[in-house]
Amino acid sequence: MILCGSLCKKKYTFAAFLGEVPERSNGAVSKTVVRVSVPRVRIPPSPLSINKLSKHLKKNMSRVLIIGAGGVGAVVAHKCAAVPEVFTNILLASRTKSKCDKIAAEIGGNRVETAQIDADNVPELIALIESFKPDLVINVALPYQDLHIMDACLATKTHYMDTANYEPVDEAKFEYKWQWAYHDRFKEAGIMALLGCGFDPGVTSIFTAYAAKHHFDEIHYLDIVDCNAGDHGKAFATNFNPEINIREITQPGKYWENGAWHEIPAMSIHKPIHYPNIGEKESYLLYHEELESLSKNFPTLKRARFWMTFGQKYINVLNVLQEVGMTSIKPVMYEGREIVPLQFLKAVLPEPASLAEGYKGETSIGCQIRGIKDGKERTYYIWNNCDHAEAYKETGAQAISYTTGVPAMLGAKMMLTGKWNGKGVFNVEEFDPDPFMAEIGKYGLPWHEEIDMPLPVEKSKINTM
Numbered sequence: 001m002i003l004c005g006s007l008c009k010k011k012y013t014f015a016a017f018l019g020e021v022p023e024r025s026n027g028a029v030s031k032t033v034v035r036v037s038v039p040r041v042r043i044p045p046s047p048l049s050i051n052k053l054s055k056h057l058k059k060n061m062s063r064v065l066i067i068g069a070g071g072v073g074a075v076v077a078h079k080c081a082a083v084p085e086v087f088t089n090i091l092l093a094s095r096t097k098s099k100c101d102k103i104a105a106e107i108g109g110n111r112v113e114t115a116q117i118d119a120d121n122v123p124e125l126i127a128l129i130e131s132f133k134p135d136l137v138i139n140v141a142l143p144y145q146d147l148h149i150m151d152a153c154l155a156t157k158t159h160y161m162d163t164a165n166y167e168p169v170d171e172a173k174f175e176y177k178w179q180w181a182y183h184d185r186f187k188e189a190g191i192m193a194l195l196g197c198g199f200d201p202g203v204t205s206i207f208t209a210y211a212a213k214h215h216f217d218e219i220h221y222l223d224i225v226d227c228n229a230g231d232h233g234k235a236f237a238t239n240f241n242p243e244i245n246i247r248e249i250t251q252p253g254k255y256w257e258n259g260a261w262h263e264i265p266a267m268s269i270h271k272p273i274h275y276p277n278i279g280e281k282e283s284y285l286l287y288h289e290e291l292e293s294l295s296k297n298f299p300t301l302k303r304a305r306f307w308m309t310f311g312q313k314y315i316n317v318l319n320v321l322q323e324v325g326m327t328s329i330k331p332v333m334y335e336g337r338e339i340v341p342l343q344f345l346k347a348v349l350p351e352p353a354s355l356a357e358g359y360k361g362e363t364s365i366g367c368q369i370r371g372i373k374d375g376k377e378r379t380y381y382i383w384n385n386c387d388h389a390e391a392y393k394e395t396g397a398q399a400i401s402y403t404t405g406v407p408a409m410l411g412a413k414m415m416l417t418g419k420w421n422g423k424g425v426f427n428v429e430e431f432d433p434d435p436f437m438a439e440i441g442k443y444g445l446p447w448h449e450e451i452d453m454p455l456p457v458e459k460s461k462i463n464t465m
């Protein structure tokens with residue numbers, strides 16, 4: 001059977017499928033009969049009573065500082081501005097203030113203030129936070145800035161959230177350990193950090209929590225499948241920050257199986273996977289950061305993998321760039337000064353935000369899960385498809401920025417309205433998925449689900465290099 005969230009373009013008549021009346025909450029759909037098995041470990045404490053957040057909620061207003069004015073930052077600003085009942089005051093700050101000003105002008109209505117900030121400079125960040133006094137800082141700059149911004153949030157006792165985990169500039173290695181190490185300090189300060197609230201990580205982690213809560217007693221096999229079937233018409237471009245994107249896909253692949261990580265050469269395992277409304281696309285097994293937190297937070301998982309589609313032309317160009325050393329992060333001397341080849345490459349590639357106009361086609365990202373329900377094997381597939389042109393029409397952004405920025409806004413709303421609340425550092429799957437799932441369709445990312453149908457990821461054989 002197929003169900004979907006509130007804003008499905010194709011409306012399915014769920015009651016007819018189910019032979020029962022679905023409950024509706026804020027426009028989303030859930031099955032009426034579910035056995036709730038609460039997923040995993042740390043349950044966030046009950047709502048705080050004396051923190052800054054609650055004080056502001058009593059006054060029914062929230063101030064938010066968005067850092068980063070790239071593709072994702074623009075969508076977060078647009079979406080926050082459209083929800084004035086929660087985000088009363090918005091400050092968009094980034095390295096290049098003119099980009100903030102451009103976004104603020106597009107949004108109009110004096111909804112967004114702007115500022116220049118070097119988010120690697122903690123004293124500067126503290127000064128900005130102290131002058132604007134946000135309830136929450138949304139970090140959509142680059143992963144390199146995560147710890148600096150968390151330090152500034154700690155110093156000012158301000159809540160924090162981001163969409164990508166920290167990685168050091170000089171090492172292409174992204175892990176949660178650096179940010180999880182802030183847990184006790186955030187807890188002592190009485191503030192909350194929400195990590196990875198984009199689409200993947202973000203919605204994929206919430207989809208997994210939702211599946212575990214409503215459809216399984218135990219989840220055993222998780223395959224996150226990420227397809228971009230769009231065409232931006234450029235010879236070569238990345239859909240989010242080129243430096244971060246290329247670092248991610250050129251490092252060895254990794255997946256979780258039987259309690260251990262298994263490493264493979266980059267892009268060496270691939271297979272065709274069928275995506276709804278798109279068809280079959282060659283999909284490559286990559287390491288992706290939500291695998292780390294999901295394998296920890298859902299200990300019943302026997303295997304967790306992440307697949308992403310790439311076109312053959314993209315792979316050919318990337319191979320050439322790698323072979324000539326242009327993707328290296330080791331500095332080289334050029335005309336008497338050190339340059340990092342990948343940073344130079346980023347400077348000549350199109351900015352993610354610039355791809356939006358004329359981008360055609362859809363993304364399809366979801367989770368395919370096998371596990372046990374009432375003693376029987378169960379399969380479950382939950383996904384969202386997002387149309388590049390529709391995203392552009394609404395926010396001037398392409399679908400990758402859109403699918404990241406919308407959950408970031410909604411995660412911020414969950415925090416500011418107290419639906420997700422805790423002291424310390426949390427990944428999104430540690431909170432109740434229901435209020436998020438009830439609203440994400442309304443904000444532009446409707447979801448669909450299939451229960452007890454063959455999983456597309458299991459239909460084809462793996463190809464190796």
Ligand code: NDP
Nearest residue numbers: 068069070071072095096119141164198199200201240241
């Ligand atoms: P962009 O490169 O388009 O934007 C990054 C922005 O951060 C730019 O405006 C840049 O400024 C700004 N910035 C960089 N360094 C600093 C600094 N030191 N101080 C202040 N501002 C700075 O990237 P995207 O918008 O595509 O991606 C933003 C984030 O979202 C990334 O961390 C990315 O990994 C994450 N992401 C997460 C996804 C998810 O699903 N979870 C998916 C896609 C992206 P300037 O304009 O001057 O360069």
